[in-house]
Amino acid sequence: MAFGLFTSRGFDATTVDEIAAAAGIGRRTFFRYFPSKNDVPWGAFEDELDRMRVRLKACPPQVPLMDAIRLALIDFNRVAPAQVPLHRRRMELILRVPTLLAHSTLRFTAWRAVVAEFVAERTGRRPDDLAPQAIAHAVLGVSVAAYEHWLDDPDADLGTLLDDAMRELAASFGSTLG
Amino acid sequence: MAFGLFTSRGFDATTVDEIAAAAGIGRRTFFRYFPSKNDVPWGAFEDELDRMRVRLKACPPQVPLMDAIRLALIDFNRVAPAQVPLHRRRMELILRVPTLLAHSTLRFTAWRAVVAEFVAERTGRRPDDLAPQAIAHAVLGVSVAAYEHWLDDPDADLGTLLDDAMRELAASFGSTLG
């Protein structure tokens, strides 16, 4: 798999020719499966988004908005213990390799849309209104911060970090009267 | 200037050769002034960051943390009325052209660091602790959301949008008890 090449040789130093050769396909065929080399670590992310959508919708309406988002966030990012190492390697690529970090922005747009849609539905606004967009952007930011800390600490639990990060943000507004 | 080419021909369709020719320099020389074509719309962003740093530091300690950030944010993004059109064109490129949006992530890292540093100093933590990082990420997200709305609405005031977006985020945590 291409992940092996990325971790051993480094992402930038691995050429598409090498990936294609390792996969036993032609270079031209590679680009029919992946729109770009940057998309390889992402896999079928769009499908994952449906999980997040469902998880958000499953939350009972009496749970406060940001609690609902926080809990869904933690659940969405839960991975089976056996797959933690792979998830770590994947996120390490996505968040630490500058080329991929930049590219990830485009993928995150779709993720934010899911959150914004949920907020809009809950608060009776349109998904592209300021509040849903601002909240979606903020939640994504908090998630990335949690992920970065998770990558820094081999023993850390991702769910705990996501929970902490969301609570820290909430607490930071504590002394604000508006 | 290169901006003219970008807005008339489109960013992706404008080649480096064309930019260099329009600027009356060689292609090789272009790459000595700009690390990449993507950096052209950014200009001297690092210098701008110092303005933000100073503005944050100038805020009296009795102002609550997120209020201080919000006010600095509004001030930092204030532009002279005469330069609004140019700022609009620039931000339109940066936030709407996918290539540039992706690239901007790398520039935003430096911006976040400024906020995280301020939060760390205020709360007695290290800049790379979870809370400062989470807050910095969130504030950046809120800013981008505000900018996107600003670009959508030709008559909108950027400062007002930034203020609103920050308040909306704060309010969204209102019903959370932790």
Added chain:
DNA sequence: CCTTCAGTGGCACTTGGTGCCACTAATGCG
């Protein structure tokens, strides 16, 4: 058996980006 069509991949081309090196002009020094 022959036709059709989807999947494959070779080839050539464009473009961003880099290393190398030659050229030029300004500066500094005897």
Added chain:
DNA sequence: CGCATTAGTGGCACCAAGTGCCACTGAAGG
């Protein structure tokens, strides 16, 4: 003034990502 050094410039060759075009192959279907 003449010469050496040096910074700035840019031409040239090269690499790698990505795309359009087209020929090939093999399976399905009449």
